[in-house]
Amino acid sequence: MFLFHRRRKDAKLDYLKILSAIHLIFYLLGALVLLFIIAPLLGMFLNTTPNQLFETANEAEVRQSIWLTIWTSLAGTLFFAFASIPLAYLLARRNFPLKKLVSGIIDLPVVIPHSAAGIAILGFVSRDSALGKMGSALGLNFVGHPLGISIAMAFVSIPFLINAARDGFAGVPIRLEKAALTLGASPTRVFFTISLPLAWRNIVSGLIMMFARGMSEFGAVIVVAYHPMITPILIYERFGSFGLKYARPVSVLFILISLTLFILLRWLAREKKT
Amino acid sequence: MLCLASVSKTFPDFSLKSVSFTVEKGDYFILLGESGAGKSMVLETIAGLVIPDSGAITLEKKDVTFEKIQHRGIGLVFQDHAVFPHLTVAENISYSLHGMPLTKKEKQTKINDIAIELGIEDLLLRYPSTLSGGELQRVALGRSLVQNPLILLLDEPLSSLDSKLKSDLRRLLRKIHAGGQTILHVTHDYEEALSLGTKIAVIQDGRIVQVGSPSEVFHQPVNEFVANFIGIRNFFRATLVTGNRVTFAHINENIVIRVVSEITAGEGFILIRGEDIFLSVEPVDTSATNNFEGRIVEIIPTRGGLDVIVDIGIELHALVTHESVEHFELTAGKICRLHFKATAVRFINN
Numbered sequence: 001m002f003l004f005h006r007r008r009k010d011a012k013l014d015y016l017k018i019l020s021a022i023h024l025i026f027y028l029l030g031a032l033v034l035l036f037i038i039a040p041l042l043g044m045f046l047n048t049t050p051n052q053l054f055e056t057a058n059e060a061e062v063r064q065s066i067w068l069t070i071w072t073s074l075a076g077t078l079f080f081a082f083a084s085i086p087l088a089y090l091l092a093r094r095n096f097p098l099k100k101l102v103s104g105i106i107d108l109p110v111v112i113p114h115s116a117a118g119i120a121i122l123g124f125v126s127r128d129s130a131l132g133k134m135g136s137a138l139g140l141n142f143v144g145h146p147l148g149i150s151i152a153m154a155f156v157s158i159p160f161l162i163n164a165a166r167d168g169f170a171g172v173p174i175r176l177e178k179a180a181l182t183l184g185a186s187p188t189r190v191f192f193t194i195s196l197p198l199a200w201r202n203i204v205s206g207l208i209m210m211f212a213r214g215m216s217e218f219g220a221v222i223v224v225a226y227h228p229m230i231t232p233i234l235i236y237e238r239f240g241s242f243g244l245k246y247a248r249p250v251s252v253l254f255i256l257i258s259l260t261l262f263i264l265l266r267w268l269a270r271e272k273k274t
Numbered sequence: 275m276l277c278l279a280s281v282s283k284t285f286p287d288f289s290l291k292s293v294s295f296t297v298e299k300g301d302y303f304i305l306l307g308e309s310g311a312g313k314s315m316v317l318e319t320i321a322g323l324v325i326p327d328s329g330a331i332t333l334e335k336k337d338v339t340f341e342k343i344q345h346r347g348i349g350l351v352f353q354d355h356a357v358f359p360h361l362t363v364a365e366n367i368s369y370s371l372h373g374m375p376l377t378k379k380e381k382q383t384k385i386n387d388i389a390i391e392l393g394i395e396d397l398l399l400r401y402p403s404t405l406s407g408g409e410l411q412r413v414a415l416g417r418s419l420v421q422n423p424l425i426l427l428l429d430e431p432l433s434s435l436d437s438k439l440k441s442d443l444r445r446l447l448r449k450i451h452a453g454g455q456t457i458l459h460v461t462h463d464y465e466e467a468l469s470l471g472t473k474i475a476v477i478q479d480g481r482i483v484q485v486g487s488p489s490e491v492f493h494q495p496v497n498e499f500v501a502n503f504i505g506i507r508n509f510f511r512a513t514l515v516t517g518n519r520v521t522f523a524h525i526n527e528n529i530v531i532r533v534v535s536e537i538t539a540g541e542g543f544i545l546i547r548g549e550d551i552f553l554s555v556e557p558v559d560t561s562a563t564n565n566f567e568g569r570i571v572e573i574i575p576t577r578g579g580l581d582v583i584v585d586i587g588i589e590l591h592a593l594v595t596h597e598s599v600e601h602f603e604l605t606a607g608k609i610c611r612l613h614f615k616a617t618a619v620r621f622i623n624n
Contacts, residue, residue, distance in 0.1 A: 179356040179414075181343040182321050183370035184421060193369075197360050 041255070048252045056249040062234065066257060069230040072146050073214030076154035077161070077207055084158060085203060088165030089195065093174075106163070109156045118223025121152045125224065144225045152224040153214035160209040168202025169195060204269040212262055275299040275456060276425050281319060281329035290315055291481045292329070297425065297458055297473075302451045304471035305460045306491075308503065312480040313460040314353075317427045320458070321350045333424060349418030353430040355410045357402045363389075363413050364398040370421040388416045392446065408439035412446070419450065426450075428459040432466060444469055464506065468492070468543050469622050476500050488543075507581070507591040508546040514539050514621055523621060529587045532563040532616040542624040548581060548593035550618035554611045555602050562613040566590070570608050573599065584612055 056062055090096070091103065109117060125142035126132050135142050142148035172195050180190040196203075218232040226233060231254045239247035276297040283290045290312050297303040307313050318324045320331060322343035331339045338346050358366050367385050376384070389395040392412045402410060411431060418426060431447070432440045447470060451457055461467060467474050468488055475485040484496045491500070492509040512523040512531070516538040523531045523544045531544065552562075568586035575581075580599050582592045590612055594604075604610065 173356070175352055175354070175356045176358060178318075178323050179350070179352060180358070180369065181323065182348065182350040183417060184344045185369070185372070186344055189372070194358060 044248055045252055048249050052249040053253055056253055061229075062231075062250055062253065065229050065231045065234045066254060068146060068149075068228055069215050069232070069254075070257075070261070072149045072230065073153050073157075073211050073217075075146075076150035076214055077157070077211045079150070080154045080158055080210075081161060081207060084162050085165050085196075088162050088203075089169045089191070089199075091162070091166045092169035106159050108159075110159050114156055114217065114219030115223060117156055118152060118220035121148075121155055121220060122224050125151060142224075144227055146225075146228060148224045149221050149228075149230060152220040153217050154210075156217050156220050157210040157213035160213055161203075161206040164206025164209060165199065165203045168199030168206070171202070172198040201269075208262060208265050208269070211265075212258070215258060275301075275334060276320065276458065277330075277332045278316075278320070279330045279332070281316075281326045281331060283315065283319060283324060283326045288312065288315070289480050290319065290326070291479075293477075293480070293482055294329075295475050295482055295485050297456060299456055300454060301456055301458075302447075302470055302472045303456075303458045304467040304474045305458065305477055306464065306467045306474055306503075307460075307462060307477035309462055311477045313462075313477055314429050315480075316477070317350060317429050317458070317460055320425075321348050321427060322346050347421075347424045348427060349421060349423030349425070350427045351411075351414045351418050351429065351431055353433060355407075355414035357405075357410050357413050357417070359402050361402075362398065363394060363400055363402070363405070366402070366413055367398075367416045367420050369417060384420055388420045391450075392416045392419075406439075407435055408443060411435065411443060415446075415450070419455070423455075425456045425458055428457060430461055431459070432461070433463070464492075464503075465545075465620075465622055468509075468545075469624055476503070478503075506545045507548060508544075508551070510544050510588060511542075512544045512621070513541055523619065525588055531619055533619045533621055534616045535619075535621040537621055537623055540623055543622045545620040545622065546590070546614060546618055548591045549578070551590060551592040551612050551614045553582060553584075553592050553594055553598065553602070553604075554613065555608075557611065558613070560613050561615070563616045564612075564614050564619070566612045567609065568612065570604060570606050570610060572606055573604060584610060586612060 091099070091106075096102075122143065123129060124131060125135070125148050127136060127141065127143070132142060135147075140147065142151065176194055176198070177190050180194045181187070185193065216232060217230075218236065221230055222233055222236070229237065231250065235247050235250050235254065238250060278296075279294050281290060281293045288310075293312075293316060295303075305313050305316060315324060319326055322338070322341060326339065329339070330337055333346065333348070358369065361369070364385055367388060368381055371381050371384065374381075385398070386395065389398055392415060394409060394412050394416060397405060397409060397413070402413070405413065411434075415431075428447075432443055435443060444466070447457070447459075451470075459466075459470060471488055473485070474488055474491045476483050476491060478499050484491055484500050486494075489509075489511065492506070510523075510525045512525050514533065514535065514537060515522050515524060521533045521535055521538055523533045525531065525544070533544065566584075566586040568584040568590070571583040571585050571589060573580055573582050576593070579593050579595050582594055582599070582604060584590050584592060592612055598604075602610070
């Protein structure tokens with residue numbers, strides 16, 4: 001690609017000259033969009049002093065809530081990954097009746113309002129439901145419990161994982177799997193040694209997306225569990241009870257921790273081979 | 275050894291129609307056909323990637339028609355090599371050794387031996403993305419050979435390589451065959467077929483139309499399709515000899531043809547396109563170095579004109595227009611002269 005660009009450099013320069021006026025407008029519009037994203041965040045950061053951040057980070061309530069948010073989202077992501085990754089493989093490789101319908105169902109959580117999703121989840125895990133009754137027998141009540149939070153987070157974020165993993169598997173050339181079969185590998189071994197490693201980058205990307213989406217969920221979780229309080233709900237509560245000024249430091253802290261986490265995860269999952 | 279009996283398979287847009295042939299132990303069997311003729315489908319059926327609707331495949335007298343792919347003992351090398359990109363060359367080669375009752379050391383020895391045989395011993399720790407097309411094809415070969423397959427299936431293994439790499443790899447394939455490996459090789463290239471095959475089967479539209487030795491198939495094509503597909507009727511076994519920087523192909527004691535070739539000596543085949551031979555009745559002065567006199571045996575109409583067969587000690591086919599035949603009043607039995615340049619003669623090493 002790089003070579004191609006270099007070879008075409010001269011032609012490209014001419015092309016750029018011709019279109020320079022319209023490109024200038026594009027740059028300007030692009031800059032506006034970037035400003036639109038950055039300005040509110042920057043404003044929030046600038047309105048928060050390091051001292052406020054430090055104090056907020058020392059509050060037990062804040063720390064517990066951030067920790068709760070991270071682990072409930074992570075637990076939901078990892079738990080559902082076990083069943084989602086094989087499903088993604090089937091979607092990429094197999095044809096079965098109603099496959100389009102299945103794909104549509106997987107995308108449902110993205111398109112329905114998240115508060116509505118929360119109501120649905122609440123009905124699904126409440127004490128009267130089958131799952132709720134099973135939980136009660138084990139002494140578990142999902143409503144107002146971290147498990148309920150995990151389920152609500154997973155519900156709204158699972159499409160990100162399944163779709164990314166499906167694209168990953170679809171990108172693995174079938175002839176590599178065929179070649180592995182002719183080299184004496186069983187279908188199970190082919191999956192674990194060829195398909196899964198080659199789709200791994202997309203799968204990790206999907207896992208990170210699902211995890212991130214789960215952590216930022218508010219609407220579905222607040223219906224299922226106001227307490228224990230995940231950070232998005234804590235931010236909302238502080239805003240409702242005390243106002244903008246008190247909601248800001250928690251928001252900044254949560255954003256900083258989330259960003260650090262995702263950059264770290266991306267870095268860990270980076271392509272090691274060149 | 276490998277026997278296909280009336281193997282049929284129907285797909286919506288293509289079908290294999292009662293494919294039968296036998297590959298004997300030690301054969302270098304070529305399946306020759308145009309693209310889309312069903313060559314790859316035949317290989318995938320033998321390998322077990324495609325299950326036939328009817329017919330039987332036996333390997334070493336054992337029916338493997340419905341045998342699981344991984345238990346067939348067949349090596350398949352794909353056209354685009356299909357080397358695993360996330361594994362090193364050594365890991366690629368050792369992929370099929372998984373689960374074999376071998377110690378780590380024995381596996382290592384096996385990998386090294388195969389790598390040396392294929393000339394890739396320096397690449398063992400490299401990843402495929404850093405290798406050239408020719409190197410990748412060698413890795414793919416090594417990966418299949420290390421499992422000692424009963425038969426090695428090659429799907430157009432040379433088609434994506436440039437001509438220098440092609441001849442290197444041909445030499446390698448000949449060496450592997452000489453080591454006793456039975457090979458079934460699929461190609462659309464008759465030069466490849468001549469250069470490597472001990473037996474050739476021609477496939478057309480999902481059907482085997484002819485099976486035989488290279489000279490049978492090239493000299494006695496069973497139908498017009500085979501004749502046209504192969505395209506070359508002037509095809510002779512020859513010995514190349516060079517003296518005084520001039521190279522000659524000896525076809526028999528009497529017929530010696532001047533050749534321009536990068537190869538200066540050896541056994542093989544010469545090919546001359548009928549279009550490259552021109553014909554006269556009276557002696558003419560030309561720059562062509564090959565000039566022969568002979569009697570016309572037969573004149574056969576073909577797609578591109580008239581195929582005039584002339585006996586000069588061997589039968590040569592010259593392709594000429596209707597106008598020329600009328601102008602020279604050519605008929606069977608008439609004496610005429612044939613001329614062609616040394617550069618019109620292709621030599622294929624075998």
